[in-house]
Amino acid sequence: xxxxxxxxxxxxxxCRSQMAEGLLRQAAGDLIEVHSAGTNPVGYVHPLAxxxxxxxxxxxxxxxxxxxxxxxxxxxxxxxTVCDEAREAASxxxxxxxxxxxxxxxxxxxVRGSETILDAFRRIRSEISPVFQAYAAGYTxxxxxxxxxxxxxxxxxxxxxMALHVLP
Amino acid sequence: MKKxxxxxxxxxxxCRSHMAEGIxxxxxxxxxxxxxAGSDPAGYVHPLAxxxxxxxGIDISAHTSKHLGFxxxxxxxxxxTVCGNADAAxxxxxxxxxxxxWGFEDPPKAVLPGETEMDAFRRIRDQIAKVxxxxxxxxxxxxxAALS
Numbered sequence: 001x002x003x004x005x006x007x008x009x010x011x012x013x014x015c016r017s018q019m020a021e022g023l024l025r026q027a028a029g030d031l032i033e034v035h036s037a038g039t040n041p042v043g044y045v046h047p048l049a050x051x052x053x054x055x056x057x058x059x060x061x062x063x064x065x066x067x068x069x070x071x072x073x074x075x076x077x078x079x080x081t082v083c084d085e086a087r088e089a090a091s092x093x094x095x096x097x098x099x100x101x102x103x104x105x106x107x108x109x110x111v112r113g114s115e116t117i118l119d120a121f122r123r124i125r126s127e128i129s130p131v132f133q134a135y136a137a138g139y140t141x142x143x144x145x146x147x148x149x150x151x152x153x154x155x156x157x158x159x160x161x162m163a164l165h166v167l168p
Numbered sequence: 169m170k171k172x173x174x175x176x177x178x179x180x181x182x183c184r185s186h187m188a189e190g191i192x193x194x195x196x197x198x199x200x201x202x203x204x205a206g207s208d209p210a211g212y213v214h215p216l217a218x219x220x221x222x223x224x225g226i227d228i229s230a231h232t233s234k235h236l237g238f239x240x241x242x243x244x245x246x247x248x249t250v251c252g253n254a255d256a257a258x259x260x261x262x263x264x265x266x267x268x269x270w271g272f273e274d275p276p277k278a279v280l281p282g283e284t285e286m287d288a289f290r291r292i293r294d295q296i297a298k299v300x301x302x303x304x305x306x307x308x309x310x311x312x313a314a315l316s
Contacts, residue, residue: 004309004313031310052175078309095291098297098305098309100222100301100302100305102298102301102302112280113281127295128293129301130271130299131271131298131299132302133268133270134268134270134299134300134302134303134306135180135302135305135306135309136306137266137268137303137306138302138303138304138305138307138309138310139306139307139309139310139313140308140310141246141266141307141310142306142307142308142309142310142311142314143310143311143313145172145312145314146310146314146315147314
């Protein structure tokens with residue numbers, strides 16, 4: 001079976017989609033190939049996104065900010081948009097893919113009264129994190145449950161090869 | 169195959185776990201049997217939780233607040249705890265199950281300056297909706313991948 005390929009999209013591919021990419025790869029990188037891109041990439045990963053993810057044990061320092069056009073016709077089976085601006089572009093260009101839209105505030109702009117900008121990045125990380133952990137948890141649970149379920153006639157499954165102990 | 173039983177737990181079984189139950193049943197009733205319970209049930213479903221879900225077309229007015237002991241002898245495949253990370257008494261459910269923890273703030277205690285209590289319920293409802301939508305979406309994706 002081919003490894004599913006997921007593209008996470010927002011506008012700048014600088015904050016939210018980069019954080020989401022790191023989170024989903026950490027949670028299910030062994031089962032899913034994860035990429036991110038933007039409709040109007042700013043060309044760099046925001047240093048505070050790198051900082052708050054490093055605090056959570058996830059390294060974004062080698063990530064780059066990319067345009068989504070480079071993923072068209074690259075076998076993306078699922079597109080997840082994390083800001084409203086990217087939603088339409090995603091639906092137009094990745095027609096045959098699954099689409100999910102889970103929008104989050106832009107941490108570099110959406111800073112609340114008493115917050116520092118770093119607090120805003122932490123808050124958005126704490127909102128993004130359970131969403132992508134939940135996706136990974138659902139994926140992993142269904143895959144393991146279905147693969148260990150007994151086969152029925154409609155869905156023949158290869159049987160595991162058992163080692164036979166031959167008595168002397 | 170029988171649908172997996174999902175039990176959603178928090179402390180009071182009054183706000184968060186009922187919103188999560190209503191949302192997950194709404195989006196994934198074909199995948200899961202969904203229930204909720206609490207370790208110290210308040211005895212009622214918060215009227216603003218009912219109102220916040222009614223706004224998005226989900227009726228939880230018939231839900232009741234239950235103790236998790238009610239489910240101890242039933243088959244439970246997946247336990248999801250939704251208490252806030254700051255809550256002292258997040259329940260533990262015994263048995264061999266899939267366990268997930270996604271913490272949310274208790275809406276009545278999470279009202280921000282300038283917000284009404286209803287605003288806090290709406291904000292936390294939207295956070296819960298995204299997480300449970302993602303869980304169901306990931307589950308459907310994983311199921312499709314396993315059968316392909």
